[in-house]
Amino acid sequence: MISIENITKQYQGVTAVKDLTLSIPSGCLFGFIGPNGAGKTTTIRILAGILVPDAGTVRIAGIDLNTRPEKAKQKIGFIPDRPYLYEKLTGNEFLKFCADIYRVRPKDFIAARDRYLSLFAMQDYADHLIESYSHGMKQRLVMASALIHDPEIIIVDEPMVGLDPAAIRLVKKLFRDLADKGKTVFMSTHTLEIAESICDQVAIIHKGRILTHGTVAELQARAGDSHDRLEDLFLDLTGSGEVP
Numbered sequence: 328m329i330s331i332e333n334i335t336k337q338y339q340g341v342t343a344v345k346d347l348t349l350s351i352p353s354g355c356l357f358g359f360i361g362p363n364g365a366g367k368t369t370t371i372r373i374l375a376g377i378l379v380p381d382a383g384t385v386r387i388a389g390i391d392l393n394t395r396p397e398k399a400k401q402k403i404g405f406i407p408d409r410p411y412l413y414e415k416l417t418g419n420e421f422l423k424f425c426a427d428i429y430r431v432r433p434k435d436f437i438a439a440r441d442r443y444l445s446l447f448a449m450q451d452y453a454d455h456l457i458e459s460y461s462h463g464m465k466q467r468l469v470m471a472s473a474l475i476h477d478p479e480i481i482i483v484d485e486p487m488v489g490l491d492p493a494a495i496r497l498v499k500k501l502f503r504d505l506a507d508k509g510k511t512v513f514m515s516t517h518t519l520e521i522a523e524s525i526c527d528q529v530a531i532i533h534k535g536r537i538l539t540h541g542t543v544a545e546l547q548a549r550a551g552d553s554h555d556r557l558e559d560l561f562l563d564l565t566g567s568g569e570v571p
């Protein structure tokens with residue numbers, strides 16, 4: 328479970344996130360959507376413990392991220408939009424490095440590594456240097472590394488960017504399966520069709536504030552007959568569909 332209470336973040340006078348409150352239960356695949364500059368990455372970086380909010384509290388599985396950051400981060404698997412990889416390591420070495428940070432036991436590491444290398448069809452490349460990987464392979468390695476310690480909470484920023492259709496299908500199924508196993512998945516996305524097809528709950532953020540939050544069906548019902556697709560509702564609420 329993720330509990331966000333009244334978080335606010337400013338950058339040099341620009342308010343990126345304003346008094347944001349959300350509660351995401353265990354077993355929920357949560358879609359966080361909003362136009363460019365809405366505050367999605369800022370929120371995600373706060374949830375991952377990379378940015379400290381100016382005000383407000385984040386609890387990860389009941390643990391205060393501010394007062395007990397190490398304990399809270401142990402429960403998080405973070406997949407950033409622009410990951411940093413050590414290109415001179417092999418895929419295997421990078422996974423081991425990440426597992427060691429989280430103090431994963433050797434037996435558990437081998438089982439998780441083999442599971443994710445197989446799931447992401449990377450066995451043949453595991454001993455190659457990361458610098459030789461394609462963009463999609465790097466993305467898949469980052470996902471494997473974020474899941475290697477079997478986190479309770481998965482925080483993902485724009486996971487589908489740059490993936491081919493087969494990989495997108497795989498990742499959609501992976502996140503759905505993780506939520507079905509009781510994990511909490513917090514995912515930002517620009518792809519409304521993905522939010523619509525796999526998310527249990529969706530929130531739309533605009534100018535740092537939550538405009539609406541609920542299941543896709545609830546949002547559509549609230550918005551009335553003309554909004555039979557999430558895209559219509561999104562464009563209407565954020566004003567992005569207006570033709571100047």
Ligand SMILES: Nc1ncnc2c1ncn2[C@@H]1O[C@H](COP(=O)(O)OP(=O)(O)OP(=O)(O)O)[C@@H](O)[C@H]1O
Pocket residue numbers: 338339341342343361362363364365366367368369370
């Ligand atoms: N490091 C920073 N310094 C100054 N302003 C920033 C910084 N990071 C973000 N901002 C500003 O904060 C606001 C929210 O940005 P953020 O990156 O959180 O939005 P986003 O919803 O993730 O956008 P996108 O979909 O374009 O990635 C924007 O106005 C952005 O210009």
